[in-house]
Amino acid sequence: MSYAFDICGQLPSGVTVLEASAGTGKTYTIAALAARYVAEGTPLHELLLVTFTRMATGELRDRVRERLVQTERDLGEVLAGAPLRDLEDAVARLLATGEKEEIVVRRDRLTRALADFDAATIATTHQFCQEVLGGLGVAGDLERDAQLVEDVDDLIGEIVDDLYVRRFMKSEEPPSITRAEAKLIATDAIENPGAPIEPRDTSGTDLAAMRARLAAAARVEFEARKRARSIITYDDLLTRLRDALRRSGVEKLRARYRVVLVDEFQDTDPIQWEILKNAFGGGGVTLVLIGDPKQAIYAFRGADIYSYLEAKEAATATETLDVNWRSDQGLIDAYDAMFGGAQLGDERIQYLHVRANDPDKRHDLLGAPLRMRVVDRSHPSITLTGKGYANLTSARLYVASDLAADIVRLLESGKAKPGDIAVLVRYNRAHALPVRDALDKAGVPAVINGAGSVFGTPAAREWLRLLEALERPSSVPRARAATMTSFLGWSAERVATAGDEDWEDVHRRLHAWASLLRRRGLASLFETITLIERLPGRVLAQADGERKLTDLRHVGQLLHSAAAAERFGTAALAVWLRQRVQDADREGDEERSRRLESDAEAVQVLTIHRSKGLEFPVVYVPYLWEPTWVDDKPVPIVYHDPDAGFQRTIDVGLAGSAYSRHKRLYEAEQRGEDLRLAYVALTRAKHQAVTWWAGTWNSRDSALSRLLLARDADGRVATRGPNPPTDDAAMDHFRALAANAPGCVSVERATLPEGTKPWSGTRPEPAQLATAVFDRELDRSWRRTSYSDMTAAAHEARVASEPEETVVTDEPDDDRSDELLMDETEVGTAPVVPSLFDPAVAPALPLAGIPGGTAFGTFVHSVFEAVDFAAGDLDLELTTRVRETLARRPVDIGSQAAVVEGLRAAIETPLGPLVDGIRLRDVLRADRLDELGFELPLAGGDDPHAWLTPGAIGAVLREHLGADDPLAGYAARLEDPELRAAVRGYLTGSIDLVFRVGERFSIVDYKTNMLASPGETLTPAHYAPAALRAEMEHAHYGLQALLYTAALHRYLRWRLPGYDPDRHLGGVLYLFVRGMTGAPESGVFAWKPPAPLVVALSDLLEIGVFA
Secondary structure, eight states: OOEEOOTTSSOOOSEEEEEOOTTSOHHHHHHHHHHHHHHTTOOGGGEEEEESSHHHHHHHHHHHHHHHHHHHHHHHHHHTTOOGGGOOOHHHHHHTOSOHHHHHHHHHHHHHHHHTGGGOEEEEHHHHHHHHHHHSOOOOOOOTTOEEOSOOHHHHHHHHHHHHHHHHTTOSSOOSSOHHHHHHHHHHHHHSTTSOEESSOOOSSSHHHHHHHHHHHHHHHHHHHHHHHTEEOHHHHHHHHHHHHHHSOHHHHHHHOSEEEESSGGGOOHHHHHHHHHHHSSTTOEEEEEEOGGGOOOGGGTOOHHHHHHHHHHOSEEEEOOEESSSOHHHHHHHHHHHTTOBSSSTTOBOOOOEESSTTOOOOOSSOSEEEEEEOTTSTTOOBOTTSOBOHHHHHHHHHHHHHHHHHHHHHTTSOOGGGEEEEESOIIIIIHHHHHHHHHTTOOEEEOSOSBGGGSHHHHHHHHHHHHHHSTTOHHHHHHHHTSTTTOOOHHHHHHOOHHHHHHHHHHHHHHHHHHHHHOHHHHHHHHHHHTTHHHHHHTSTTHHHHHHHHHHHHHHHHHHHHHHTOOHHHHHHHHHHHHHTTTSOOOTTTBOOOSOOSSOEEEEEHHHHTTOOEEEEEETTTTSOOOOOOSOOOEEEEEGGGTSEEEEEOOOSSHHHHHHHHHHHHHHHHHHHHHHHHHHTTEEEEEEEEEOOBTTGGGSHHHHHHHSBOTTSOBOSSOOOOOOHHHHHHHHHHHHTTSTTTEEEEEEOOOTTOOOOOSOOOOOOOOOOOOOOSOOOTTEEEEOHHHHHTGGGTOOOOOSOOOSSOTTSOSSSOOGGGOOOHHHHHTSOOOHHHHOTTTOOOOTTTTSOOSHHHHHHHHHHHHHOOTTOSSHHHHHHHHHHHHHHHSOOOOSOHHHHHHHHHHHHTSOOOGGGTTOOGGGOOGGGEEEEEEEEEEETTTTOTTEEBOHHHHHHHHHHHOOTTSTTTTHHHHTTOTTSOSOBEEEEEEEEEEEEEETTEEEEEEEEOOOOSOTTSOOOGGGGSHHHHHHHHHHTTHHHHHHHHHHHHHHHHHHHSTTOOHHHHEEEEEEEEGGGOOSSTTTTEEEEOOOHHHHHHHHHHHHHOEEO
16 A cells, blocks of 8 residues: 655655656655755765666756755755744755754755765666776676667667578578568567567477577677677666676675665666666665656667566555646646546556645636547548548648647637647657648747657758769769759759759769768768858758758768768768668667757647656647557567566567467557556646547547547556547547536537638747857956866966876976986985996886887876786787777887886886785776776865965975975975966866775876986986985976875765775875886885875865965
């Protein structure tokens, strides 16, 4: 039994499911819970918030931060004396209740959380998996250099082609399986990697067994090719974390995250649920799953409602969100009449009654809150079938015209503006385009919001014709086709009347464009055509020109990205685009989704899937009378087997009684999702929803017909409804239903008026362009700065505000400069080991002869980043990495053998007692992080009154360093007037290496500096301890060490449970690679800043010095 959830009640514990309904504030609830958990003592870094899309993640992060800010401000006002009753938010009132000391503690916790908000892990499931596998030490099978790819359709096509040729190449008979069928089979098998394949018996010679073997072979080949190409998919992140947690790592995760909040949980899948259950379903962790099963509409993306239902049964508590913050009470009453008691695809997914937050709120619109319009089949524009049903195409156009006329009436009443209205449709071409065209004809501004893939547009087909012409610019048929695209803009009449000179000009132009594409790339080609052919003006002069120009630019950007990433030539680029145009109806990623052509005041036309999570004052849903298309032909299907615990299964047999039974299960699932789509669509409305019913031959299977005409007393909705009744009988039935919500539902005959007048309103005039006047002052002190930037003036280098490169911007540009050299007396004062630093007996330095500068420094950093220090054959590993690095970025290093010898010596040099004498050779891949980048706000980030000064850092050094510390004298160097006086903004940088020894984490920075005078032979004596100390001060590497240690301190404080800087910070190691001979500590400067110094410096960076 479930109860209504009280956000001010006892905080959830264990595994809790919060079942929501549309408009009940899932995101609000999560943000409020986050604020409560933090205020009551859960550190923000121990909180994990998960959702299922990148866009939702960004919104959730903003909402949580806003909630923390507002709650902290509210508590501050109460502590300052404001009456408790003045707080509008119930959660803030709850947290502001109690003893003053308690309120102060809660406010301080919120303040700390805001200061460390970057410590909050708010991520998609895939981002979370990637972070755990890569950053928390959970031993997952994740290749270091693997590339994460989102679209593997090309790879699947390649696999299908190879398997197809392999199977049928030598056969004299025509292939028994078409290539298109093979692609469908392989795609379903690969996109559902854990699903059993039916038929199970693959030993036979029949077609069903052959198809099953193909599906299994496609999976095996897919895994092999991914490994060979070092790529992974988002599914791989899930499966590898799941497998890792089956072995170990659960305790680490439970220690890291004590409270886990999951949004939109109805969109989970079996692997994601297994990860959450195994990681956080016990051990004292609180796991809160928030979702609405009635809005589970993403099965095509892999979402699995049965995982939600399984989690609900396993939960220790289930509560419901029962207050609707979106819709008026009248509209909610109408929903009750339409959906009340209905099972939406499963007996465990039932419509829940909710109440409006403000039950008295009403809006004066035309008609009832829910209006149902019945298409008049007697209208002359409706074509009837032999059985008296409305022809599908004519009904679609009729409804689009009636919708446009109804919106005109609403706009003319002055009760709504175009931007208040949304039209939600199921299909892009069949629904969205007729609606947009009807609105355009009625003079109502309308835009299609993300309706389908941009590859399914005329713009994509025009790009394809142009690329085909550029592939063969001398081809007459291809040139003719290209002239009729927007790029050249010829009419059919001009093509028919063009003379030889015209065609010669076209071919010359195509040759020139083909050459430009080869030499400069697609972006340059598009810009050239845009300017020379005046493309924007010509396209914008057409009807729907803004839409088309947006699509042309979008496709051009995608083509440019593909060409750059894959190094496509013209022919390959045309093949790439042709395949995507052919597959345009396949649901794609966000990148392919069409962009909004205008943000002007207009009616939004969008798909129901895209509308999820949105709300609009008035919603029109014109095509709920039309069912989702289910292919009657035998095709591969994905269904859930009720005899196997509703396990997701695929059937590629395409024949037989078992396939027929599975096909019925599949169809029942699709029809259940149709009901949920109807629920999602209608519940987007705040004040009014309008829908239609049409008596077409297929309307009996629609969500609307089955919901209203085929529902039994227990709420079960049949998979197939009765034959469509007459219009009058349908209206009588709908009116009987409307009687359950008096005044809230109206049933209307959609009698399309003759000669509807266009809307008398005016479209918004485009803003006149004007030159902006810059009348503000530049804040030249705010910048992204780095260690290199802060010390640039001292090195007589140009001061810049660019971020530090990930490699060697701290290396000298040329050979060693005289002013940074120690004199001989300084070197002589160092206590040295004679056998190491005596030139007569010291070992030779293999890297001595290589010139200094950033090129060699970059090379060494790149090799060290890639090399496996612990490789069995270190020479072979180094040789391989050296050659790979040189292939990417050639550098004159002389003898490769000498370089390998020198780098091997550095890797095998014991690093000293600071790290228990280990060598880089002893550091395993699992114990190292290479190139750890960071961005830290300085002095509050944008506080205009706070600064960071080198002198302030020097003061912290004086306070915390003893006289015997190697860098005790460096505080004076920080007062160097050549250093930048003060900085604000952000500190950026990249730590060469962080490695772990036991519980300690140490910083490594590689240096390739030549510490000899020009012309002097480089010897180990130049890298004696005193020389290294002097270099640390002269080059301001001490400042770099301090800043990087503070950054690591912040990172570990964020990521390491139970972090203690005294116990976990291991110190810094500056490895002067040229001087590392293999002898203990040769070329190594080691320093461990005291923990109080690190903490004080971190605080200084955060707060700054106030002017």
